[in-house]
Amino acid sequence: MPxxxxxxxxxxxxxxxxxxxxxxxxxxxxxxxDCKKPFCVDGCPVEIDIPGFIRAIAEEDxxxxxxxxxxxxxxxxxxxxxxxxxxxxxxxxxxxxxGAPIAIGRLExxxxxxxxxQDSIEMPVIDDKTGKKVAVIxxxxxxxxxxxxxILQGHxxxxxxxxxxxxxxxxxxxxxxxxxxxxxxxxIEYLQKLGVKLICNFVVGKTxxxxxxxxxxxxxxxxxxxxxxxxMNIPGENLNGVYxxxxxxxxxxxxxxxxxxxxxxxxxxxxxxxxxxxxxxxMDCARTALRLGAEEAVIVYRRSxxxxxxxxxxxxxxxxxxxxxxxxxxxxKLYGDxxxxxxxxxxxxxxxxxxxxxxxRRPIRIDGSEFRMKMDACIVAIGNSPNPIIPQTxxxxxxxxxxTIEVDEESFKTTIDRVWAGGDIVSGAATVILAMGAGxxxxxxMHEYLSSLT
Amino acid sequence: xxxxxxxxxIVPNLHLLVVHAPDxxxxxxxxxxxxxxxxxxxxxxxxxxxxxxREEGTLSIVFMEVGTSTGKLAMLQPGDExxxxxxxxxxxxxxxxxxxxxxxxGCFGLGSIFPVVRALKEKGxxxxxxxxxxxxxxxxxxxxxxxxxxxxxxxxxxxSYGYKGHVKKGSELLRELGIKPDRVIANGCTTLSYLASRDxxxxxxxxxxxxxxxxxxxxxMCGVCRxxxxxxxxxxxxxxxxxxxxxxxxEELAARRKQYISEEAFLVHHSGCGGF
Ligand SMILES: Cc1cc2nc3c(=O)[nH]c(=O)nc-3n(C[C@H](O)[C@H](O)[C@H](O)COP(=O)(O)OP(=O)(O)OC[C@H]3O[C@@H](n4cnc5c(N)ncnc54)[C@H](O)[C@@H]3O)c2cc1C
Ligand SMILES: Cc1cc2nc3c(=O)[nH]c(=O)nc-3n(C[C@H](O)[C@H](O)[C@H](O)COP(=O)(O)OP(=O)(O)OC[C@H]3O[C@@H](n4cnc5c(N)ncnc54)[C@H](O)[C@@H]3O)c2cc1C
Ligand code: SF4
Ligand code: SF4
Ligand code: FES
Numbered sequence: 001m002p003x004x005x006x007x008x009x010x011x012x013x014x015x016x017x018x019x020x021x022x023x024x025x026x027x028x029x030x031x032x033x034d035c036k037k038p039f040c041v042d043g044c045p046v047e048i049d050i051p052g053f054i055r056a057i058a059e060e061d062x063x064x065x066x067x068x069x070x071x072x073x074x075x076x077x078x079x080x081x082x083x084x085x086x087x088x089x090x091x092x093x094x095x096x097x098x099g100a101p102i103a104i105g106r107l108e109x110x111x112x113x114x115x116x117x118q119d120s121i122e123m124p125v126i127d128d129k130t131g132k133k134v135a136v137i138x139x140x141x142x143x144x145x146x147x148x149x150x151i152l153q154g155h156x157x158x159x160x161x162x163x164x165x166x167x168x169x170x171x172x173x174x175x176x177x178x179x180x181x182x183x184x185x186x187x188i189e190y191l192q193k194l195g196v197k198l199i200c201n202f203v204v205g206k207t208x209x210x211x212x213x214x215x216x217x218x219x220x221x222x223x224x225x226x227x228x229x230x231x232m233n234i235p236g237e238n239l240n241g242v243y244x245x246x247x248x249x250x251x252x253x254x255x256x257x258x259x260x261x262x263x264x265x266x267x268x269x270x271x272x273x274x275x276x277x278x279x280x281x282x283m284d285c286a287r288t289a290l291r292l293g294a295e296e297a298v299i300v301y302r303r304s305x306x307x308x309x310x311x312x313x314x315x316x317x318x319x320x321x322x323x324x325x326x327x328x329x330x331x332x333k334l335y336g337d338x339x340x341x342x343x344x345x346x347x348x349x350x351x352x353x354x355x356x357x358x359x360x361r362r363p364i365r366i367d368g369s370e371f372r373m374k375m376d377a378c379i380v381a382i383g384n385s386p387n388p389i390i391p392q393t394x395x396x397x398x399x400x401x402x403x404t405i406e407v408d409e410e411s412f413k414t415t416i417d418r419v420w421a422g423g424d425i426v427s428g429a430a431t432v433i434l435a436m437g438a439g440x441x442x443x444x445x446m447h448e449y450l451s452s453l454t
Numbered sequence: 455x456x457x458x459x460x461x462x463x464i465v466p467n468l469h470l471l472v473v474h475a476p477d478x479x480x481x482x483x484x485x486x487x488x489x490x491x492x493x494x495x496x497x498x499x500x501x502x503x504x505x506x507x508r509e510e511g512t513l514s515i516v517f518m519e520v521g522t523s524t525g526k527l528a529m530l531q532p533g534d535e536x537x538x539x540x541x542x543x544x545x546x547x548x549x550x551x552x553x554x555x556x557x558x559x560g561c562f563g564l565g566s567i568f569p570v571v572r573a574l575k576e577k578g579x580x581x582x583x584x585x586x587x588x589x590x591x592x593x594x595x596x597x598x599x600x601x602x603x604x605x606x607x608x609x610x611x612x613x614s615y616g617y618k619g620h621v622k623k624g625s626e627l628l629r630e631l632g633i634k635p636d637r638v639i640a641n642g643c644t645t646l647s648y649l650a651s652r653d654x655x656x657x658x659x660x661x662x663x664x665x666x667x668x669x670x671x672x673x674x675m676c677g678v679c680r681x682x683x684x685x686x687x688x689x690x691x692x693x694x695x696x697x698x699x700x701x702x703x704x705e706e707l708a709a710r711r712k713q714y715i716s717e718e719a720f721l722v723h724h725s726g727c728g729g730f
Binding site for chain 2: 162163164172200201202203206207208209226227228229231233237238239240243244246247250251255256259262263264265339340384387388389392
């Protein structure tokens with residue numbers, strides 16, 4: 001797919017991938033074998049009729065393509081961009097064996113973009129009103145899916161969001177250059193057109209207890225996602241210039257810090273930035289730092305390139321843009337100046353030992369290998385624990401020792417009657433499409449329950 | 455949208471803001487705060503509840519004009535609407551029957567300590583309230599605070615009203631009067647909280663202060679509000695903002711608060727109460 005050239009894009013926040021033209025899309029779709037037993041579908045957590053929508057694109061019936069997509073996925077413009085397709089639908093594609101799987105995500109994105117450019121979008125049929133009321137807490141991908149599914153089935157849906165803008169990680173976390181805010185806004189507006197009521201600036205558990213919400217609604221879905229960022233627990237972590245990935249990305253994305261000083265939330269323009277971690281989040285931070293003018297952005301990862309958890313495409317993009325990588329490196333101590341600003345990071349080199357429980361080779365510190373890097377910022381991107389507010393304020397709700405909400409695996413019911421939960425708050429940090437898959441299953445169970453009421 | 459009912463300057467640089475936020479005040483408790491955001495491009499700023507009226511659905515805040523966002527708030531007029539007043543956030547301050555409680559307020563803290571004073575009195579405590587300021591013209595709400603206090607002590611640094619001195623003077627006065635507090639609570643800028651934690655530690659009782667860390671979301675998501683209390687990392691927005699000041703790492707807190715300081719803004723603030 002065409003991309004902005006690396007030397008240009010690394011200094012702007014515009015989307016990196018430019019998307020297929022209609023000709024490209026038709027050509028790519030034409031390669032699909034329209035398999036009788038399409039393995040690709042097995043790889044998609046929401047079971048999109050992949051050959052169906054691709055056939056429609058090949059036949060230039062883009063309206064049909066988007067219709068098929070939306071039957072199973074209310075966020076095709078998002079998923080087409082950020083799904084790890086190479087481990088989901090595309091890895092299962094029969095053509096993968098030949099090394100050239102169909103670019104399913106890109107075609108999905110193309111169909112969604114085509115729709116957004118039409119003057120009017122086709123509205124789905126909404127079932128007769130049931131008079132049943134549902135509250136959805138959290139407006140990330142899990143909440144959006146539940147709201148979208150249940151509104152179509154005729155229920156009244158109100159979505160509560162703690163922040164001043166909806167979208168969850170799609171809005172505050174994933175950067176503009178990978179997922180433009182306008183794409184998320186469009187999807188939310190679509191939900192509102194379907195009749196979903198959105199209430200921002202409302203923290204369930206604080207503004208109103210979950211229990212009270214439960215008195216007002218027939219069923220409640222909790223999709224509150226990730227919370228408390230993890231730190232490394234090493235000396236110097238509270239120095240100025242040390243951020244959690246969430247803080248750094250929130251300043252830039254949600255608070256539009258990339259337009260500072262046009263906006264008021266400041267983002268310090270650091271020169272040398274170390275990012276600790278190896279996932280998509282770490283790549284996003286390093287690439288953001290470069291776009292904010294850093295001379296150097298280094299990913300510091302304690303395992304090797306082989307174990308890097310980030311999507312290959314994002315690793316490649318980061319590499320092309322000039323992000324440096326220090327593999328097998330473990331930060332151990334942060335040093336600051338007399339005003340409390342980060343100056344240097346002390347690290348040790350690591351080597352890989354026997355595989356651990358996760359099957360990945362365990363990194364072992366090499367004694368005496370300490371070295372220092374001069375850095376004025378360090379962004380810690382090693383994960384989050386689940387959002388604590390609802391569990392903290394709802395003692396009856398069973399949570400695991402990691403703080404995730406416990407649910408029945410099939411129905412996503414929690415231990416409180418009439419309360420369902422799904423997404424990162426249940427699974428721990430996962431992906432957009434898995435959060436949506438959970439939302440889908442929860443919505444099914446909620447609908448079943450709501451239909452049983454007289 | 456949240457409608458402004460009232461906004462007026464109460465003393466130089468300090469404003470009272472009354473806003474219609476019925477959902478927020480429904481459950482609000484002393485020591486909790488809200489985050490205000492004036493729309494795209496603005497900062498999200500935390501401000502403590504200084505009073506509320508559940509029937510009217512209104513929330514009162516006393517804020518100091520220190521920078522861009524508080525400057526914007528200071529321009530608001532009754533009838534204006536702001537898009538975000540979210541809360542109540544943070545853990546309510548502990549209100550029990552402690553016995554003798556000394557409440558110290560300075561700067562915006564004279565406002566934010568009011569609900570604490572009221573609740574402590576209603577719980578049956580003997581409440582000694584100290585009003586601290588650089589000069590007489592910076593003290594306010596004396597009458598309001600007196601209503602729920604057994605004793606009110608005024609402290610001004612220039613001696614223009616009450617006793618001359620900073621919060622330390624108050625601790626000396628208590629000793630002279632033979633009063634032994636069972637708990638000390640201080641609200642105000644970081645300097646005041648720090649000084650109270652230092653100068654009242656000898657009473658060997660908790661000195662509860664509210665920490666004014668930098669915040670963004672206020673829901674425990676971003677980690678910018680982290681501070682060290684008793685050697686452990688705490689997030690002021692979800693674990694606090696009230697902590698025992700004797701256990702706070704003040705040096706770190708002060709350094710972290712200055713992360714985004716511009717010299718100019720700092721000067722503006724110094725002209726107010728001398729704190730940071
Ligand atoms: C930087 C970054 C990059 C990522 N990149 C990818 C990627 O490329 N591909 C991919 O598939 N996944 C990616 N992910 C992961 C993916 O974004 C998450 O797995 C997904 O967003 C989880 O969805 P969710 O609906 O469970 O929660 P979230 O998206 O976290 O949304 C939860 C929402 O609930 C709100 N909330 C919380 N508590 C309350 C409350 N008490 N009351 C009201 N509202 C509340 C929050 O403010 C938030 O808006 C990335 C994550 C990050 C952080
Ligand atoms: C839990 C909590 C409760 C708070 N309650 C109140 C309250 O009730 N009333 C109130 O007036 N403030 C309160 N604050 C402080 C208030 O949030 C800040 O004053 C405000 O965010 C400043 O925003 P600004 O954009 O106007 O200033 P900025 O432009 O962001 O700041 C200007 C400069 O002044 C410094 N500064 C900002 N605030 C202060 C301050 N309070 N003291 C000293 N220096 C400061 C900053 O470091 C900055 O460099 C509270 C803070 C927290 C965390
Ligand atoms: S939703 Fe994700 S996994 Fe499913 S087809 Fe689309 S890109 Fe593939
Ligand atoms: S497996 Fe590949 S070739 Fe077969 S239908 Fe799916 S996308 Fe097309
Ligand atoms: S303000 Fe973001 S975690 Fe406390």
